[in-house]
Structures are given as structure tokens and as C-alpha cells.
Amino acid sequence: MDYLQLLLLGLIGVAGGILSGLVGVGGGIVFVPGLVYAGGWEIKEAVAASLVIIVFSSLSGTLRNARSEDPVNWRVAGLLSLTVAPSSLIGVFISNVSPEIVVKVAFAVLLLALAYPTARGRGEYGADRKDIPLPLVFVAGVFIGSLSGLVGVGGGVMMVPLMVLGMGLTTKGAVSTSLAVVMFTGIIGAAGYVATGFRDPQDLLGLPPLIVGSMVGAPLGVRLRDRLPSGVIRVIFGAFMVIVALRLLGEAFGVF
Numbered sequence: 001m002d003y004l005q006l007l008l009l010g011l012i013g014v015a016g017g018i019l020s021g022l023v024g025v026g027g028g029i030v031f032v033p034g035l036v037y038a039g040g041w042e043i044k045e046a047v048a049a050s051l052v053i054i055v056f057s058s059l060s061g062t063l064r065n066a067r068s069e070d071p072v073n074w075r076v077a078g079l080l081s082l083t084v085a086p087s088s089l090i091g092v093f094i095s096n097v098s099p100e101i102v103v104k105v106a107f108a109v110l111l112l113a114l115a116y117p118t119a120r121g122r123g124e125y126g127a128d129r130k131d132i133p134l135p136l137v138f139v140a141g142v143f144i145g146s147l148s149g150l151v152g153v154g155g156g157v158m159m160v161p162l163m164v165l166g167m168g169l170t171t172k173g174a175v176s177t178s179l180a181v182v183m184f185t186g187i188i189g190a191a192g193y194v195a196t197g198f199r200d201p202q203d204l205l206g207l208p209p210l211i212v213g214s215m216v217g218a219p220l221g222v223r224l225r226d227r228l229p230s231g232v233i234r235v236i237f238g239a240f241m242v243i244v245a246l247r248l249l250g251e252a253f254g255v256f
Contacts, residue, residue, distance in 0.1 A: 006209045008038045013053070013213020020054075020182075020214065021061040021221020023160070023175060023237050027214055028054055028153035029244055034210065044095060047152030048193035049207055051088075054154045054186035057214030061179045064219035069226055070172035076163060077180040083141035084148070084155060084181055088189035091149020092196065104252040107147050107158075111245035114161045119238025132166035149189040154182030157244055160237060171233050175225065179218075 012034035016027030028050040035046035065072055140162055144155040156178040163174035225233060249255075 005038060009034060010209035010213040012038060013057075013210035013215075014217035014220075015213075016053070016210070017057045017060065017214035017217020017219075018221040018224070019217075019240075020057045020154075020156075020179065021064065021218040021223075022225050023156070023221075023233070023240055027057045027218075028148075028151070029157075029247070031210060031214070032152045047095065047150070048190070049210075050152035051149070051186045051190040051193065052207065053210050053214055054152075055183055055190060056211045057218050058154060058179045058183035058186060060215040061218035061222055062176075062183055064222040065176040065179060068176060068222055070170065070176050072180045073169060073173055073177045074180070076167050076169060077177045077184075080137075080141055080159065080163070080167075080177075081181050081184040083138045084145040084159070085184040085188040087142045087145025088149035088185050089192045090142075090146040091151070092189060092192035093149075094146065095150050096196070101252045104151070104248045107151075108245040108248040108252070111157065111241045111248075114158070115238045115241040115245070119235050132162065134166060137162050137166035145185060148185050149192060151248075154178075154185055156182050157241055161241075171237070172225065175233070175237075176222075 012030060016030035016034070019030060020027040028047075031050040031053050032043070032046045035041040035049055036043055039046075041049065062072060140158070144158050144162075147153070147158075148155040156175075159178045159181055160171070160174045163169045163177060164171055167174075169177060228236075
């Protein structure tokens with residue numbers, strides 16, 4: 001791996017980190033294609049590596065969130081992590097025994113269904129104003145965790161609207177809390193891949209630039225988020241969900 005590739009991977013890490021801090025995702029939607037196209041990794045190996053990187057990017061963003069105007073709600077993070085993080089091991093198992101197309105399509109459809117209400121918003125949600133029953137939130141958490149382990153993303157893209165619509169958090173508060181859940185999910189999912197065989201250690205040279213870049217970018221994303229109004233965050237997040245959904249559908253059906 002030459003210096004140009006290392007620099008490119010570092011820049012991809014920064015981009016993924018900024019995305020992580022801005023909208024509460026782990027950055028896997030950037031890291032996986034970065035490893036595939038810039039690092040020459042196979043897709044399943046890139047998924048495993050992405051979960052490792054996500055741990056560091058979300059940790060960096062979570063530490064920065066401690067000084068944010070909308071810090072982590074640790075009660076919600078703990079409750080959701082108990083469902084989402086262990087479920088990532090389901091995705092690790094599925095990645096070895098089943099094609100990804102069915103899960104990718106289901107993920108994309110659900111993203112598209114949630115994108116509009118998330119972008120539109122309904123004001124600030126209080127503890128007495130919830131649109132998704134709490135048991136369904138935890139059922140969805142199992143699905144999110146499984147997808148996280150399968151496609152190498154932290155699952156924040158779906159956890160944020162669930163926490164807003166089902167657990168009474170504001171959008172910015174959900175973004176901060178999502179990063180903490182993503183961190184725990186990455187730890188469990190990455191451990192699952194390591195336990196089942198990861199990759200030749202010599203080929204892991206591409207990870208440090210991504211890890212360092214992501215840890216630099218995540219606090220920048222949090223700072224940018226603090227300076228934007230909640231309405232803008234909702235629109236950005238809704239648009240991001242649509243982009244992710246279209247990308248997954250394109251991959252599933254071989255369009256791109």
C-alpha cells in the first residue's frame with residue numbers, strides 16, 4: 001500500500017468521522033466503500049473492518065458530545081444497547097450463510113418509510129408524546145443490530161428516528177445518544193468477526209489512517225451539528241436516509 005492510498009484512506013476516515021458526529025451514525029456507509037475501492041478489500045472483509053473503525057469514530061464523537069449542548073442520554077443508550085449490540089452477532093452469522101439482497105432491500109424500504117416523517121419533524125417530543133410503542137422500538141433494535149453486523153454500519157441511520165418517535169428524545173439528543181449505542185454495537189460486532197476469523201494481519205495497514213481520520217472528523221461533525229438548527233438537522237438526516245436507501249437498492253439490484 002503506497003502513501004497516496006494511505007492519504008486517501010485518511011481523508012475517507014475524516015469524511016466518515018464528520019458524518020458520524022453530524023448525524024449520529026458510525027460512518028460505515030463511508031468506510032466500507034472506502035476500503036473496497038481505495039484499499040482493494042473484499043466486501044465482507046471491509047464490513048468487518050468497518051465495525052472496528054466505527055468503535056473509534058463513535059468513541060471520539062461520544063467524548064466530544066460530553067461538551068455538547070445535547071449530551072448523550074445514557075439511560076436510553078443503555079436500554080437500546082442491550083438490544084442492538086448483541087443482535088449484531090446475528091448479522092455476523094447471516095453474512096456467512098445467506099445472500100445480503102433480502103436484508104438490504106428491507107433496510108432500504110424501511111429507511112424510505114422513515115425519511116419523510118423524520119425530515120418533516122413534529123416539534124419537540126416530550127415523554128408523553130410518542131408515536132412508536134416502546135416494545136416495537138426494541139423489536140426494531142434487533143433488526144438494526146442484525147443489519148449492523150451484516151453490512152458494517154453502526155445503525156444510527158435508523159436509531160435516531162426510533163429514539164425521536166419512540167423514546168421522546170429531540171433530534172439532536174437522539175444523534176448524540178445514537179453515537180454511544182453505535183460504539184457498543186461496533187465493539188460486539190467487531191468481536192464477532194474477530195472470533196470467526198478476520199484477515200491477514202499484514203493487510204490491516206489500511207485501518208490506522210481510517211481510524212485516525214475518523215477520530216479527527218467526528219468532533220468536527222459534532223461541532224458543526226451544534227451550530228445548525230434542529231430543523232436543518234432533520235432535513236439533512238432525512239436526505240441522508242434517502243441516499244443510503246438508494247445506494248443499498250442500487251447495490252442489491254446491481255445498478256451500481
